Amino acid sequence: MSEVNENTMPPNFIKEIIDEDLKTQKYNRVHTRFPPEPNGYLHIGHAKSICLNFGLGKEYGGLTNLRFDDTNPTKEDVEYVDSIKEDVKWLGFDWEDRLYFASDYFDTLYEYAIKLIKKGKAYVDSSPFEQIKVERGAPTKPGVESKYRKRPIQENLELFEKMKNGEFEDGVHVLRANIDMASPNMNLRDPILYRIRHAEHHRTGNKWCIYPMYDWAHGQSDSIEGITHSICTLEFENHRPLYDWFINELEIHHPRQIEFARLNLNYTIMSKRKLLRLVEEKHVSGWDDPRMPTISGLRRRGYTPESIRNFADRIGVAKRDNVIDISQLEYSIREDLNAKAMRVMAVLTPIKVELINYPESQVELLEAINNPEDISMGTRQLPFSRELYIEANDFQEVPHKKFHRLSPGNEVRLRYAYIIKCEEIIKNQDGNIEKLLCSYDIDTKSGTGTSDKKVKGTIHWVSAKHSINAKVRLYDRLFNVPAPDSDKENDFIKYMNPDSLITIENSKVEPYLKNAKPGERFQFERLGYYCVDSKESSSDNLVFNRTVTLKDSWAKIENKS
């Protein structure tokens, strides 16, 4: 697990509120929490929240809990609990011994409910589902009080206990708070606290058949844990008065809730439901498919925890709706990997080059720099011989006017090696290039300074007989429109990018990569950042995933003309 860097996050309105609360002694400590529901995998939007909550805890010398809000047994599963824990850890955060579950508080919550009933602030409603829905009214229309609203306290107590004891079928009764059916805030129109659900819970098993609603459980859970600042997304702003009402009626510790705008990224989707659909309908290989915006997907794609944390800091926190450009995320990973990734030679789509004036059996070992951004990473030896592979698109038979690479009669430098000149093109019967016959200039060996010949381009290469095969997966954005789920007419599936994954079976990589470990990240010179696939790669069957390309200014020049 990597360390969280010491940089503090940029100023934001939440820090201002906390500063103020500390100054006024509203609280004398900072305690936050990250409260996911274990019903899906975490995505980059959750990463923003995790970085925020844990970042605040760290920055103020406080604490941050990990708490699962597992109040709906029909949707939750331990698979999700495990993946969420792994993701939070991988991002570099530590909840220490403070791993909690809302289900830990089911007993307390039950007692709290009884307290409310005794105060006449909650009642058992035996109206059918539809009745309750109709009586709730609409945003512009006040609700109507239930005929069970004035049920005697003793009867409520007895019914509620029977609900708990499993004496009723699902849906027969609910426990409701007694607040205000005419409130302009719908959340205050006698919200449901408990519903009957004869379902097995992933932690409490069959102990309960009544389960608290999120609204009833969430605020009290924060209170029980002594949370000072409950940070959540904007849609809970209207729920805050309800949470305040509960806390006040119960007379328990009062956390301060602060809402912020969730992350939106273009060219992807963030809805858990839709991500689940991609997985279930097999549009992707799983939650950790490298094209998914999930944390596990980004991890398998080759993103580093540091890059995600830096991204979270850079995009900031505010209350207005936002759509972050995906290039911002890509910038963060390039920035990190540029500093850290070892450079390596890999030819994705090879064409053969034969150096006609290079001795048949000669092999030279050339020194290559592992990372020009970090010379402490040293150098390595690169075998060079008469037969090489170069990238197919580094050769143009009829070169574009600004093309600086190899073309007939033209010279180019082979990185860390010699300058070569294309003398002849050998084609097969179909007219496809079989190989290029080139000459090399012995006086131009890299590092010798024996020639002052200048050449416009430098290309990467690999020695044919020393290279090893690799499978390379080129990943691109999953959708080809900026907002795939904003179209009300068309399903978002329609906007999936058919070229989001292109697999190349026979790429040639330098021999150093033979021992590359799963998850290890490299820069393939002039191409991009790649990592060894953590699931399917082995030393005799290398599989690389493209994390992100290098910035490609040539592509822009090419597109312009």
Place this chain on the structure above:
RNA sequence: UGCCCUAUGGUGUAACGGUAACACAGAGGCCUCUGGAGCCUUGGUUCUGGGUUCGAAUCCUAGUAGGGCAGCCA
């Protein structure tokens, strides 16, 4: 025809009543044995109209626009 929230360059975020800053993207240029990296240059009548003030992106007010709220989901 209700309540709540929001409004700063293309996208984000900052500026805390003293005259708009930073990052990404875009466009130019320099440099380069990665067309990478790095460096330089280049964008805003701060949603609109009033008001308060010597002074407003910041405060007040009225509009306008966008988002949220009618699960026994979270």
